[in-house]
């Protein structure tokens with residue numbers, strides 16, 4: 001059993017098995033546990049040392065037991081255990097072949113008749129691994145020459161442009177999935193119910209004290225009318241929420257507390273209050289009208 005399953009299988013198998021279990025039971029979020037919790041690396045090293053230690057102890061015990069056997073029993077034991085299930089003989093043979101050791105015999109070392117101050121030179125064959133690599137570079141060179149100097153498949157400039165174009169596509173793709181990347185230039189009025197519900201929640205917990213639950217206003221201006229101090233429309237309102245109002249008026253820059261998506265949601269919710277009638281409306285403030293006549297006629301913004 002022992003030799004059928006030698007240590008160089010047993011230790012990695014147990015080690016990676018334990019590692020796998022660890023990853024299964026410890027939740028590292030979207031990272032593997034051994035990165036999320038560096039302490040587990042120490043644990044793994046400990047396990048590895050432990051496995052090696054156990055292996056060494058077992059080996060020592062086996063050795064001692066072996067010495068206590070009678071000579072015949074020792075022989076029987078050797079016969080039973082000497083054949084490992086996998087042998088790497090072919091690998092060894094190949095390795096020696098690549099080194100060229102099968103050709104070199106100690107008797108036929110060819111010594112050149114150079115002798116420089118006692119430094120002599122042997123005329124050994126080049127090791128086959130080196131020769132094969134050299135051939136490989138020659139083939140590579142020819143293929144390269146044909147592809148890039150004769151056929152001119154592509155050059156670095158084209159490669160660069162292709163990669164940049166692909167990157168541009170990837171960025172667009174990413175932006176579509178990552179709503180949080182919105183800023184004042186890219187923000188659009190959100191209309192999905194989920195976004196507006198989230199916007200209402202943000203409004204209710206942050207804005208009601210100054211703007212009233214129905215947007216009628218208080219310390220802050222009325223948000224339901226067409227008059228704006230800082231400008232209406234989703235982009236201006238987003239900017240006001242993000243950067244705050246005029247100094248000393250009390251409207252802080254919310255970008256420190258809210259994520260871009262949250263600001264877009266609450267801005268959309270605020271604009272949804274346009275035209276509603278609050279219970280105690282504060283009188284209209286600001287001379288910027290929104291929607292302006294041309295946007296009202298053509299409501300795309």
Ligand code: HEC
Nearest residue numbers: 206207210219220221228229230231240245246249250251
């Ligand atoms: C501490 C009180 C206060 C809180 C809280 C507050 N605001 Fe304001 N808000 C103001 C004041 C005051 C102004 C007027 C700023 C100015 O005149 O420059 C204002 C202006 C605004 C404007 C621009 C109105 C216009 O006419 O241009 C918007 C939009 C706005 N607030 C949205 C919000 C949102 C959304 C929140 C919650 C995230 C919020 N505010 C929280 C006090 C507040």
